[in-house]
Amino acid sequence: MPDPAITVERIPELGPERFAEITGGLDDPFETDGLGLQWAEKPVHYVARAEGRLVAHAGLVDVPLTVGGEDHVAGGLGTVIVAAGMRGRGLARLVVGAAMDHARVEGKDFGILFCLESRVGLYARLGWTLVDGEVTARQSDGDVVMPIRTMWIGLRDGASWPAGPVRLRSLPM
Numbered sequence: 714m715p716d717p718a719i720t721v722e723r724i725p726e727l728g729p730e731r732f733a734e735i736t737g738g739l740d741d742p743f744e745t746d747g748l749g750l751q752w753a754e755k756p757v758h759y760v761a762r763a764e765g766r767l768v769a770h771a772g773l774v775d776v777p778l779t780v781g782g783e784d785h786v787a788g789g790l791g792t793v794i795v796a797a798g799m800r801g802r803g804l805a806r807l808v809v810g811a812a813m814d815h816a817r818v819e820g821k822d823f824g825i826l827f828c829l830e831s832r833v834g835l836y837a838r839l840g841w842t843l844v845d846g847e848v849t850a851r852q853s854d855g856d857v858v859m860p861i862r863t864m865w866i867g868l869r870d871g872a873s874w875p876a877g878p879v880r881l882r883s884l885p886m
């Protein structure tokens with residue numbers, strides 16, 4: 714259980730200073746710079762604070778996609794980060810849960826995220842499921858096959874991810 718002194722709130726934007734408050738200014742905290750991808754801005758931000766200091770963040774963006782011949786707009790989760798000294802206390806669970814509650818209230822059927830293999834276990838603990846097969850996303854010079862893992866979560870009772878290739882009609886998040 715997270716410390717009761719930790720609070721979660723939505724903030725209007727993250728910005729480089731708040732981001733650095735969480736990362737401690739670490740270069741490439743997601744270890745994805747080497748992929749050379751363009752990422753979507755996230756307009757919705759949930760943060761956790763401990764004694765006033767920002768210690769965790771999860772971002773959310775609408776992601777239009779086609780899967781199994783169906784068009785959906787999923788809640789795209791990204792920029793999930795917990796301050797180094799605060800990990801292992803349930804803070805990722807808190808801020809990811811807040812972002813997914815937001816997407817659910819908006820009426821989204823699914824959440825979707827991209828992550829490195831080493832983060833799959835975390836999201837599986839939070840109820841996410843791996844997507845099998847090819848996933849493409851937009852870049853400024855055309856579509857790219859995503860080189861990292863894709864996971865989904867249902868946001869309403871009975872929501873089931875359709876089989877088949879996934880085509881994001883937006884940048885990845």
Ligand SMILES: CC(C)(COP(=O)(O)OP(=O)(O)OC[C@H]1O[C@@H](n2cnc3c(N)ncnc32)[C@H](O)[C@@H]1OP(=O)(O)O)[C@@H](O)C(=O)NCCC(=O)NCCS
Pocket residue numbers: 742743793794795796799800801802803804805806807827828829831832833834835836838839
């Ligand atoms: C990945 C990260 C966000 C996890 O944050 P955290 O606050 O330590 O995660 P939590 O404490 O909320 O963990 C939630 C659950 O996942 C588990 N978990 C956390 N990291 C895990 C991992 N790498 N593999 C397997 N399980 C993991 C925890 O044990 C916990 O399980 P429980 O609630 O059933 O006990 C944090 O390590 C981080 O900021 N890393 C650098 C940035 C990053 O990689 N972000 C993710 C980009 S996709």
